[in-house]
Amino acid sequence: MARIFINAVSRSLIRAAGSVLTALAAVARNPVLGRELRTRMRGSRSYWLLFGYLLVLCGAVFLIFLQYTHGAGYGASSARGELGKAIFYWVLCFQALMVMLVAPAFTAGAFTIEREQRTLDMLATTRLTNTEVAAGKLLAAAGFATILAFVSLPLAALSFLLGGISPQELLGAYAVLLGASLFYGALGLLWSSLARNTTAATVGAYGSAMIIYITSCILSLASHSVSRGSGTAGPFTAFNPLAAVFTSGTSEGYFGLYLPAWMVGVTLNLVLALALYRSAAANLEHFPERKPWSPLVFATLAWAFFILGWHGSAIAYELQRGFSPSAGSLIGQTSTWPIRTLASQTLLFLALVLPMLSTLGWSPASARRGPIAATVWVAVALGSYVLALAQFSRLHWGAAVAGMLLLAAVSWGIYGVCVGWRAILQYPWPARVAGYLTVTLLLALPEALGSSVPPEQPDPVQQLYYASPFFAIQGLQAAGDPQAPWAEEFTQRRSHLALTLLVPPWGITSGVWFLIGLPGCLMSARRKGERRASARAPSSTLAAPSLPHTHRAEAAETRVSAARPQLAPEPPNVVALSESRAYNAAETTDNEPPEARR
Amino acid sequence: MIEVEHLRKEYGNLVAVRNLSLTLDEGDIFGFIGPNGAGKTTTLKMLATLLLPTAGRARIGGLDITREPEKVRAIIGYMPDSFGVYDDIKVWEYLDFFAAAYKIPHHRRQRIVDDVLELTDLTGKKDVYVESLSRGMRQRLCLAKTLVHDPKVLLLDEPASGLDPRARVEIKELLRELKRMGKTIMVSSHILPELADLCNKIGIIEQGDLIVSGDVQAIVAQVRGGRALQLRAPEAEVPRVLELLAERSDVAGAEAAAGEVRLQFTGTETEPADLLRDLVLAGVRVQAFGEQETDLEDVFMKVTRGIVS
Numbered sequence: 001m002a003r004i005f006i007n008a009v010s011r012s013l014i015r016a017a018g019s020v021l022t023a024l025a026a027v028a029r030n031p032v033l034g035r036e037l038r039t040r041m042r043g044s045r046s047y048w049l050l051f052g053y054l055l056v057l058c059g060a061v062f063l064i065f066l067q068y069t070h071g072a073g074y075g076a077s078s079a080r081g082e083l084g085k086a087i088f089y090w091v092l093c094f095q096a097l098m099v100m101l102v103a104p105a106f107t108a109g110a111f112t113i114e115r116e117q118r119t120l121d122m123l124a125t126t127r128l129t130n131t132e133v134a135a136g137k138l139l140a141a142a143g144f145a146t147i148l149a150f151v152s153l154p155l156a157a158l159s160f161l162l163g164g165i166s167p168q169e170l171l172g173a174y175a176v177l178l179g180a181s182l183f184y185g186a187l188g189l190l191w192s193s194l195a196r197n198t199t200a201a202t203v204g205a206y207g208s209a210m211i212i213y214i215t216s217c218i219l220s221l222a223s224h225s226v227s228r229g230s231g232t233a234g235p236f237t238a239f240n241p242l243a244a245v246f247t248s249g250t251s252e253g254y255f256g257l258y259l260p261a262w263m264v265g266v267t268l269n270l271v272l273a274l275a276l277y278r279s280a281a282a283n284l285e286h287f288p289e290r291k292p293w294s295p296l297v298f299a300t301l302a303w304a305f306f307i308l309g310w311h312g313s314a315i316a317y318e319l320q321r322g323f324s325p326s327a328g329s330l331i332g333q334t335s336t337w338p339i340r341t342l343a344s345q346t347l348l349f350l351a352l353v354l355p356m357l358s359t360l361g362w363s364p365a366s367a368r369r370g371p372i373a374a375t376v377w378v379a380v381a382l383g384s385y386v387l388a389l390a391q392f393s394r395l396h397w398g399a400a401v402a403g404m405l406l407l408a409a410v411s412w413g414i415y416g417v418c419v420g421w422r423a424i425l426q427y428p429w430p431a432r433v434a435g436y437l438t439v440t441l442l443l444a445l446p447e448a449l450g451s452s453v454p455p456e457q458p459d460p461v462q463q464l465y466y467a468s469p470f471f472a473i474q475g476l477q478a479a480g481d482p483q484a485p486w487a488e489e490f491t492q493r494r495s496h497l498a499l500t501l502l503v504p505p506w507g508i509t510s511g512v513w514f515l516i517g518l519p520g521c522l523m524s525a526r527r528k529g530e531r532r533a534s535a536r537a538p539s540s541t542l543a544a545p546s547l548p549h550t551h552r553a554e555a556a557e558t559r560v561s562a563a564r565p566q567l568a569p570e571p572p573n574v575v576a577l578s579e580s581r582a583y584n585a586a587e588t589t590d591n592e593p594p595e596a597r598r
Numbered sequence: 599m600i601e602v603e604h605l606r607k608e609y610g611n612l613v614a615v616r617n618l619s620l621t622l623d624e625g626d627i628f629g630f631i632g633p634n635g636a637g638k639t640t641t642l643k644m645l646a647t648l649l650l651p652t653a654g655r656a657r658i659g660g661l662d663i664t665r666e667p668e669k670v671r672a673i674i675g676y677m678p679d680s681f682g683v684y685d686d687i688k689v690w691e692y693l694d695f696f697a698a699a700y701k702i703p704h705h706r707r708q709r710i711v712d713d714v715l716e717l718t719d720l721t722g723k724k725d726v727y728v729e730s731l732s733r734g735m736r737q738r739l740c741l742a743k744t745l746v747h748d749p750k751v752l753l754l755d756e757p758a759s760g761l762d763p764r765a766r767v768e769i770k771e772l773l774r775e776l777k778r779m780g781k782t783i784m785v786s787s788h789i790l791p792e793l794a795d796l797c798n799k800i801g802i803i804e805q806g807d808l809i810v811s812g813d814v815q816a817i818v819a820q821v822r823g824g825r826a827l828q829l830r831a832p833e834a835e836v837p838r839v840l841e842l843l844a845e846r847s848d849v850a851g852a853e854a855a856a857g858e859v860r861l862q863f864t865g866t867e868t869e870p871a872d873l874l875r876d877l878v879l880a881g882v883r884v885q886a887f888g889e890q891e892t893d894l895e896d897v898f899m900k901v902t903r904g905i906v907s
Contacts, residue, residue, distance in 0.1 A: 031698035039686040117682030122743065125646050125676045126699035127668065286648055286667075 032128065032136025037143060046144070053098070054151055060090055061155055084162030089245060091156045092173050095149060096180070096241035100213045102148065103181045104205035106141035107188030110134075111284065112198040124286065134193075134281040138185050138273075145181035149174060172238070172248030172262030179269030180241040184209050186276035193283035216240040220247065238265025340477040343403045346385040347469055350411050351443060353377060355435035358418040359428045378411045399476045406476070406506045410469045412521075413513035414439050420520020423527040442516065447471065472509035599624045599751060599782040600645070605654035607640050614640040616806040618654070622784065622799065624750075627777050629797035629814075630786035637806040638786040639679055642755045645784070646676035658751055672700070675744030679755035679786075683728040683736060690715070690724045692739065693746055700747035710746055718742040718772060734765025741772060752776065754785040770796060827863045827870055829877075830886040839882055846873070 027033070040046060068083040114120040123133060156174075159165045188205040195201035220236065220243035237252065238244035238261040248262040357374040386404050418435035425431045450465035465471045600622040607615040615637040622628050630638050643649045645656055647667035656663045661670045684692065690711050697707040715721045718738040723731065731739060737757060744752060757773070758766045773796055776783060787793050793800065794814075801811035810817055831839055836854045843852040843861055848869060852861035863870060874887050 029698070029704075031695050034698070035684070035687065035691070035695045038691065039684060042686040117684075118678065118680050119682050119684060121643075121646075121648055121678045122676070122681060122696075122740075123699065124648055125671050125674070126696060127671055127701050127747075128699045129668075286650065 027135065027139065030132055030136040030139070032123075032133050033139050033143075034136075036136060036140030040140065040144060050147070050151055053148060054155075057091060057094060057152055057155055060094060061087055061158065064090055080162045081164030084159035084164035087162070088156060088159035088165045088170065091152055091159075092177070092245040093242055095152055095177055096173075096245060098148065099145060099177055099181045099241050100184055100209055103141060103145055103184035104188035104191075104209045105202065106144060107137060107185045108192050108201040108205040109198045110137040110141075110189055111192045111280075112195055112201045116197060124284075130281040130284040131278070134189060134277055134284065138182065138189055138277050141185040141188070142178070142182050145185070146178060149177050149181075166249065168260070169249045172260065173241075173245050176238055176241050176244035176248065176262050176265045176269065179266040179273070180244075182273040183269040183276070184213075186273040186280065187212070189280040190276045190283070193280040213240065213242075217242050220244075224250070236264060236268055238262045239268050240265075339399055339403060340473055342385055343407065343473040343476065344470060346381055346407055347410060347443075347473070350378065350381055350407065351414060351439050353381075354411060354414045355418040355432055355439060358415045359422045359431045359435065374411075374415055378408065378415075382407055382411075402504070402506050403473065403476050406469060406472055406510050409510035409513045413442070413517040416517025416520035417442070418520070419524035423520070423523045442467070443469065466505060466508045467512045469509055469513065472506040475505040599626070600628075600656070600658050600784065602645070602656040603654055605641065605644060605656055606652045607637075607644060607649060608652045613806050615644070615651075618803075618806075618808045620801055620808065620811050622782055624782055625777075625780050626782055626799050627773070627797045628782075628784045629793035629800040630784060630803065631793060631800060632786075632788065632803035634788055636788075636803045638788075638803055639755055641803070642676070642753050642784065642786060646674060646753050647671055648676075672747065673749055674751045674753055675747070675749035677740050677744045677752070677754045677757055679759065681740055683731075683739070685729055687728050688724075689720060689726055689728055689731070689739060692728050693742060696743045697746040702747060714742040714745045717745065717775065719768070732765075734761050734768065737761060737765065737769060738772065741769070745776075750782060752781050752783045752785075754783065756786055756788070758787065826889065827861050827873075828886075828888060829859050829861075829874075829884055830857055831859065831882055831884055833857050835882050838880075839877065842877060842880055842882070846876075848873070 064086050065083070068079070068086065111120060114123060153174075156170060159170070160167075187209055188201070191201045191205040191208070192198075195204060216236075217240040220238070220240050224237045224243065224247050237247040237250065244262055244265050248260075248265075250261045251258045252261050252264055354374055354377065357377055382404050385407065386400050414435075417438050418431065421434040421438070422428065422431040425434060446464040446466075446468035447470055450468065450471070600620070602618055602620050605615055605618040606613070618637075618641060620628075630641070632638050640649065644651050645658065645663060647663050647670050650664060658670050659673050661673070663670050684695075687695070693711045693714060694707050697710055698704075702710060712721070715724055718741055720735065720738060720742060723735065728736070728739065741754070741757065744754075754773075758769045761769065773783065773785065777796075785793065785797070797814060799812060800814050800817060801808050803809070829839070836857065836859060839859055840852055840854055843849045843859070848864050850862035850864050852859055854860075863873070870887075870889075874884065877884055
C-alpha cells in the first residue's frame with residue numbers, strides 16, 4: 001500500500017518535472033523571443049544604452065562616496081555601514097525607478113509596431129498562438145531589464161564590502177525588481193494590444209504605470225512607516241520596487257502565516273503580470289467567440305487580492321482570535337462593522353465592473369458572452385463576500401445571506417439598466433457611459449435626497465431611502481449589532497413603510513432594484529430575439545440553389561451561366577437584384593459597429 | 599480544395615463581401631479580379647483566418663476556417679497586399695523565424711530556407727539585411743516566407759502590385775513554377791492582363807458581389823457569345839474582309855483596327871479553318887490568323903457595366 005502511494009507520488013513528481021522542463025524548453029525555443037533578443041542586441045544602440053545607464057549609476061555612487069568620506073568620523077565601522085546602506089539604497093532606488101521607465105517602453109510597441117509595419121497579419125497566420133507571441137514579446141523585454149539589473153550588481157555589491165546590508169535584503173530587492181519589470185512590461189503589453197498606434201500605447205502604458213507606481217509606492221511606504229513599531233507591516237508593502245528597497249527585510253502576516261515581504265511582493269507582481277499578459281494575448285484574438293476569459297480572470301484576481309489585501313490582516317486577526325487574544329487588529333474598521341464595510345465595498349465593486357461586463361459583445365455570434373461574464377462575476381463577488389462575512393461576523397449567517405440576496409438584486413438592477421441602454425443605444429461605449437451615469441444616480445440620489453430630511457420628520461421623501469442599498473446594508477448591520485451608532489436613526493427612518501408592509505428594509509430595497517432591472521432585461525431579450533432572426537435571414541433569402549459537390553466542374557458551369565443575371569440583363573433580373581440590395585441595406589443598418597479594428 | 603459558401607462580411611453598415619460562393623479544385627489557379635475596394639482583400643483575409651465572416655462558411659482542405667483556424671493556418675500560405683519587414687534582421691534569419699513560427703524543427707530549417715531562397719532566386723542575398731532589399735526582392739522574400747511550411751494552398755493578395763515590369767515578370771514566373779508544383783493558388787489583382795495567361799479560373803468581384811466565376815475560356819466565350827478570332831491583312835483589303843465576314847452566318851460581329859480585324863466566331867472548334875480557307879479563296883492575302891488572346895479587360899468591362907448601370 002505504501003509502495004503504491006510512493007510510486008504514485010514519485011511518478012507524478014517526475015511527470016510534473018517533465019512538464020516544467022517542456023515548458024521551459026518551449027519558452028527557450030519561442031521564435032518571437034529569439035528574434036526580439038537577436039535584433040535588439042544588434043547594432044551599437046543597446047550597448048550605448050547600457051553604458052549610459054552604468055555611467056549614471058557610477059556617478060551617483062561616486063558622489064555618495066565623496067560625501068561620506070568627507071564627513072566626520074569616517075573609518076568607524078558604523079559609519080562604513082552607513083555608507084554601505086546609502087550606496088545600496090541609491091543604486092536600488094535608481095533601478096526601481098528605471099524599471100517603471102524602461103519596462104513599459106519596451107513592450108508598449110510590441111504589437112502596435114508590428115501593426116504599423118504590417119507584419120502582424122503574417123505573424124497571425126503562422127502556427128504561433130497568441131500566448132506564444134505575447135510571451136516572446138514580454139520575455140524579451142524582461143530579458144533586457146534583467147541585463148540592466150545584472151550590470152548594476154557589482155555596484156550594489158559594494159555595499160557588502162562596506163557592510164550594513166544583509167544578503168537577504170539585497171536578493172529580495174533584486175527579485176522584486178525583476179518581478180516588477182515583468183509586471184510593468186505586461187502592462188505595456190496590454191496597452192499595446194489595445195491601442196491603435198504606438199503613441200497611444202506608450203501614453204497609456206506610461207500613464208497607468210505612473211498611477212500604479214506612485215499610489216502603490218505611497219501606500220506601501222505609509223503602511224511600512226505606520227507598522228514600523230508593531231513589527232507586522234500592512235499587506236503588499238513590497239509590491240512596489242521602490243518601496244521594496246526599504247521593506248524587503250520585513251515580514252508580513254497573512255492568515256496567521258508570516259512571509260518575507262519581498263516574497264509576497266514578487267508573487268503579487270508575477271501573478272498580476274501573468275493576468276495582464278493573458279489579457280493582452282486575448283486581445284490579439286481575431287475571432288471574438290474564441291477569446292479566452294482572461295479579462296474576467298483578471299477581474300476575479302483583482303477582487304481576490306482586494307479581499308485578501310485589504311482585509312488580510314483583519315481576517316488573520318479573526319482567525320487568530322481563538323488562539324491568541326493579544327494579537328492586534330490593524331484594520332479596526334473592518335472587524336468592528338464587517339457587514340457594512342464588506343457589503344458596501346462589494347456593492348461598489350459590482351457597480352464598477354458590471355456595466356462594463358454586461359455591455360461586452362452583442363453580435364449574434366457573441367450574444368451570450370456578456371451576460372455569462374456578468375453572471376460569473378456576480379457569483380464570484382457575492383460568494384467571496386459571503387465567505388468573508390461569515391468569517392467576520394461568525395454567528396450572523398442570516399445577515400450575510402440577506403446581504404447576498406440584496407446584492408444580487410442590486411446586481412440584477414445594474415445589469416438591467418446597462419443592457420437596457422445597450423439595447424437603446426446599440427454602440428457599446430455610449431451604453432457604458434449612460435449605464436455608469438444611471439447607476440451612479442440610482443445609488444447616490446435616494447441617499448442624498450432622503451438624508452436632506454431629518455429623521456424625526458415624517459416626510460414622503462423619506463420613502464426614497466428604501467431605494468438606497470447602502471441604507472439597507474446599514475439596516476443589516478444594525479440588525480446584527482444594535483450598538484451601531486446609526487442604529488437609532490435607522491429605526492426611526494424605517495418606521496414608515498417597513499412596519500406597514502411587515503417586510504425588512506433589505507427586502508423592499510431588493511424588490512425595488514429587481515423592478516429597476518426588469519425593463520432593461522426585457523428590452524434586451526426582445527432585441528436579441530430580433531437580432532437572431534435577422535442574422536438567420538440573409539443566408540436563407542440570398543441562398544443560391546444548393547449544388548451537388550460531386551460535380552464541381554458542372555457546378556461551376558451552372559453558377560456561371562445560371563446565377564449571373566447581369567450577363568443577359570433582362571429587366572426582371574435587374575429589378576430582383578436591386579431589390580435584394582435594398583433588402584440588404586435595410587437589414588444591415590441596425591447592425592453592430594465594427595468591433596474588430598484589425 | 600477551397601469551398602466557399604455564401605460568405606458574407608459586414609463592417610458596421612458596410613457590406614464588404616456579399617454572398618460569395620466558389621469552389622476550387624486542387625491545382626487550380628484562381629484569379630481574383632476587381633477594382634480597389636471590391637472586397638478581394640476582405641475575402642482573402644477571411645480565408646486566411648484573419649477575419650471572422652459575418653455569415654456563411656468556408657473550408658480549405660476540408661477544414662472549416664472558423665472552427666479550426668489553427669489547422670487551416672498550417673496548410674495555407676498567406677501573402678498580404680501590403681506588408682513590412684522587420685528591422686535589423688537578415689534574409690535567412692527572417693525565413694528561419696517564420697519557419698520556426700510554423701513549428702518546423704530546428705534541424706530541418708536550414709535546408710528549407712536554402713530551398714525557398716533558391717526557388718525565389720534570392721540565394722545570393724542570404725546574408726543581406728532585409729531592409730536593404732529592393733521592393734521586388736522583398737515581394738519575392740515575402741513569397742518565400744509563405745512557402746517555408748510547404749503549404750498546399752496559397753492566398754496571394756496583389757503579389758505584383760507596385761513592381762516594375764521586370765519584377766512583375768519574375769513574380770509571374772515564380773507563380774508558374776508554383777503552379778507546376780501542384781499548389782492551389784488564389785491570387786488577387788486589380789490589373790487584369792496580369793492574370794490572364796496565368797489562371798485557369800477567374801472570379802470578378804465588384805462591390806462585394808462575385809459577379810462571375812469559373813473557367814477562363816468558358817467565361818470569355820459566354821460573355822462574347824462565341825470565340826474571338828483575329829486576322830491581319832493588308833490595309834487595302836480590310837474593307838473587303840469585313841464585307842465577306844458580314845455575309846457569313848457564323849460570324850457575330852467584326853471590327854477593324856489598324857490592319858487587324860477582330861471578330862466573334864460562333865461556329866464550332868474546327869470551323870475557323872473553313873473561314874480562313876474561304877477568305878483565302880476569295881483572294882484576301884491573309885497575313886496572320888488566329889485566336890484572339892484572352893482579353894480579360896474586355897470581359898471585365900462587359901461584366902461590370904451591367905451591374906453599375
